[in-house]
Amino acid sequence: MAMLEVKDLHVFYGVIEAIKGISFSVEAGEVIALIGANGAGKTTTLHTITGLIQAKQGEILFEGQNLCKTPPHKIVSMGMAHVPEGRRIFAELSVFANLKLGAYTRHDKHEIDQTLEMVYDRFPRLKERRGQIAGTLSGGEQQMLAMGRALMSRPKIILMDEPSMGLSPLYVSQIFSIIEEIRRSGTTVLLVEQNAKKALEIADRAYVLETGNIALEGDAHMLMENDSVKRAYLGE
């Protein structure tokens, strides 16, 4: 059984159908990339999985449980973390407070401190700046904070929405190597990206989303060799 399985998902904004019946699955331990151009429906897909938007039709199964009617605040304690698009950090709170909020649904105080140390080890930059107001961090640091915050819930799967968006090349490589580390530590990753090249490099499998439909799917390295992918997403 797949860890996360999406079956025939349809999502509407009013009368506009943004997601037109997509299906995909994520196995435990995988990094799955969901790539596609701006407006393809990537964010909508993630928001539907995490309960921020209701699907009109279809099934979302997480470890066998249907998530369609689960409100967003319950999703986290089931073991799914979401790093929303656009570095949505808590701008007026400290780095430390942001990270603590990542563990909001946890009550094991002692182990939360251990997770915090683990996050600080992975992001030494956040440790240095733990007292700083998050809104004053640089873009790359804010993205790291958003990722660190998601890790604070000790998720089984982490959904990331365009973590490389708007970052300098140096930060982009750093973010992607952190994603690889997260996978090595045993957390499953569903990665939404416009940066198809980088995403395909680290993913096991990938789905290509085009205006609400899945146009292509398969092994990430095979997709990199695919002519239409090369033309449309890799700029070759």
Added chain:
Amino acid sequence: MKTRLQRLLPLAGAALLYGVILLLMATKVLPRSYQQMLPTICTYIIMAVSLNLVVGFLGDLSLGHAAFYAVGAYVGGMILRYLTAIPFGVRVIVAIAAAAAVAFVIGGAFLYFVRKLHGDYLAIVTLAFGEFVRSIVKIIPGTGGSAGLTDIPTIAAGAFPIKYIKAFSWSYVIMVISIFLIVNLIRSRHGRAIMAVRDNSIAAASVGINVSRCRIVTFAIAALFAGIAGVLYAANTAAVNPADFDYNVSIEVLVMVVLGGMGNIGGSIIATIILVALPKVLLDAAQYRLLIYAIALIAMMMLNANPRFTAFKRRVSEKTSKFVKSLGRGRD
């Protein structure tokens, strides 16, 4: 981790301040007109600090805080006035508990019904709700209608300055407890959740905060304290009238919050003291009170928009917190 000393420091400070004020009152160094003002200041501080919870920490604009003040004043006032079978001391406690509970429920229910609204829309609805409560009060039997509820037994009895010392003392105690509870709420994980909702509601939901419930409960808690402030008002003035709770009261309290700095409890307290005392200080200028408010508000907004002033404020607050930390010998 906070040391015990740090936690108790503000309470010790509050007790010390109480002693000083008491001395000034008993020796009549503080003139009568100022002694008379003290309970009002306590009442308004509770109002401002509780409104700050909504406006500053939760990030929702409320223009109807007076609605819950009215609820508390009437519930408390009617209990004090009519339940004469209960001994007075007990009746005061019953009045506070009942007013707090009713205001909490009404505040929570109100936000439950309008939970989809944010920003300007919510602000307008709260404004309307304030006027709605005022009209409802008039038609409920026992409230005295438009003429108001009179002859409420008051704590402030006796000669000068005993009368004012009594009125101040109980108001002060209730104010200190209220501030203490609100500050503790803000510093808890629930307080952090409230600020998370303010900063970014999608991210708040993504870390597992039930955003709607958080807003409803925070609003209800703010209403609860406004309700307690209402009991202070009723028991100190011995009479309440629907006209005492019109939207000007909500706006005045909002001005205190904005002047003191949104999300800054100490600022709310200082701004309230200044705004309540200022008209008395400038007795002749009392008719210009609203003008002073307006000018002060504009000046503060312009100052707050000035990066150099914000930087200055940040430096001052950093220094202050460093100082407090050194007193408590560090945290973390």
